[in-house]
Amino acid sequence: MKKDNTQIIRKISLVFFLLSSTIIFILHNISSYFPSVDFICPFGGIETLYRFLASKSFLSKTTVSNIILFILTLFSGIFLGRIFCGWVCSFGALQGFFRWIGSKIVKRKIILLPKFDRFLRLLKYILLPIILYFTYKTSTLIIRPYDPWAAYAHITSGFSELFTEFAVGFTILLITIFLSIFIDRPFCKYLCPLGAFLGIIRVFNTNTIIRDKETCITCKKCDQICPMNIEIMEKEKVSSSECINCFECISKCPTKKETLKLKTFRIKINPLFSGILIVTLFLLTYILGSLVPIQGLSLPITKQQISIDNPTNSERLNFVVPAGFDIKGSMSISEIALELKISPSEVIKILGLPEDAPIDIPLRDFIEQYGTTVQDLKNKIKTEK
Numbered sequence: 229m230k231k232d233n234t235q236i237i238r239k240i241s242l243v244f245f246l247l248s249s250t251i252i253f254i255l256h257n258i259s260s261y262f263p264s265v266d267f268i269c270p271f272g273g274i275e276t277l278y279r280f281l282a283s284k285s286f287l288s289k290t291t292v293s294n295i296i297l298f299i300l301t302l303f304s305g306i307f308l309g310r311i312f313c314g315w316v317c318s319f320g321a322l323q324g325f326f327r328w329i330g331s332k333i334v335k336r337k338i339i340l341l342p343k344f345d346r347f348l349r350l351l352k353y354i355l356l357p358i359i360l361y362f363t364y365k366t367s368t369l370i371i372r373p374y375d376p377w378a379a380y381a382h383i384t385s386g387f388s389e390l391f392t393e394f395a396v397g398f399t400i401l402l403i404t405i406f407l408s409i410f411i412d413r414p415f416c417k418y419l420c421p422l423g424a425f426l427g428i429i430r431v432f433n434t435n436t437i438i439r440d441k442e443t444c445i446t447c448k449k450c451d452q453i454c455p456m457n458i459e460i461m462e463k464e465k466v467s468s469s470e471c472i473n474c475f476e477c478i479s480k481c482p483t484k485k486e487t488l489k490l491k492t493f494r495i496k497i498n499p500l501f502s503g504i505l506i507v508t509l510f511l512l513t514y515i516l517g518s519l520v521p522i523q524g525l526s527l528p529i530t531k532q533q534i535s536i537d538n539p540t541n542s543e544r545l546n547f548v549v550p551a552g553f554d555i556k557g558s559m560s561i562s563e564i565a566l567e568l569k570i571s572p573s574e575v576i577k578i579l580g581l582p583e584d585a586p587i588d589i590p591l592r593d594f595i596e597q598y599g600t601t602v603q604d605l606k607n608k609i610k611t612e613k
């Protein structure tokens with residue numbers, strides 16, 4: 229068997245992205261300084277793109293980080309296909325993890341009947357325009373309550389938030405996890421709108437797997453290992469929009485004659501190089517974004533200045549807070565006061581709430597009775613450059 233580290237490194241990458249995003253989500257649920265799931269999702273960039281181009285503003289719960297991650301995913305998608313899905317996506321990694329557990333329990337993975345499988349794969353291409361249309365119409369992240377990854381990110385925020393905001397998303401998450409035990413990447417195949425988008429923009433088709441018929445021994449190992457159930461052995465080149473560029477087929481092919489090889493712009497390249505390139509680009513973006521800081525990616529290791537309208541005169545009040553400071557519905561007035569290092573009564577004044585507003589219960593539990601929303605309060609804060 230030829231020596232090939234591609235799959236080891238790909239799995240390390242996926243485990244790293246899954247673990248690091250899980251840790252960030254837990255930290256975000258403890259302190260709003262850490263990025264939220266909404267800010268570090270490239271699909272949020274697609275959803276907020278129209279608003280950004282039209283008015284240089286963002287949909288609620290999205291920011292500049294979504295646009296940056298979207299641009300990165302867009303270019304990787306155009307030139308390298310769905311390589312984001314195969315090497316970086318944490319939700320893909322979660323499904324892979326449960327499939328790995330499944331492989332210890334059931335020997336053979338389940339492959340749906342081809343007709344049924346093809347029909348189900350269409351769902352994500354139907355869902356994508358529906359989501360974008362309703363996002364545009366309502367100017368909200370319409371998919372959020374149904375998003376299993378957003379639900380995953382809020383598991384540690386408590387049952388009340390999980391079940392009031394993400395009941396459907398959490399149900400889809402549980403179904404996805406269950407199906408992943410028997411089926412490779414069910415959500416990626418059938419429902420993921422980002423996967424559909426990346427499949428569509430793969431127009432230049434530059435990352436292509438070529439099969440050499442002369443040296444192929446028709447052992448079918450490539451077909452058996454492919455998580456997207458692409459019939460590689462039947463083809464001379466794999467140009468399917470379903471291919472997630474995991475390169476399992478290349479790694480598994482037993483011939484020593486490069487029967488399967490990867491070509492980009494018709495030049496043969498090492499699959500590992502392609503994977504490392506995309507992982508490095510995303511890693512650098514996350515690291516730079518947390519250090520610069522870029523809103524939505526920054527970690528609370530740097531400071532930033534924010535200003536809030538002074539209700540008593542036209543001057544603004546300035547505060548120095550850790551980068552990433554944000555008002556969350558789960559925060560009480562006392563907690564905001566602690567972050568800003570002022571008294572709760574001053575916070576009440578600044579936020580324009582009545583003097584008798586409760587100071588120790590989460591904002592989302594009482595704020596609407598005063599005719600305002602958490603988003604209205606967030607809008608009072610400006611991040612100073």
Ligand code: SF4
Nearest residue numbers: 454471472474475477
């Ligand atoms: S065709 Fe090869 S690279 Fe593409 S998804 Fe299947 S195994 Fe992975």
Ligand code: SF4
Nearest residue numbers: 444445447448450481
């Ligand atoms: S694994 Fe390699 S040799 Fe076997 S069928 Fe696929 S391309 Fe041919």
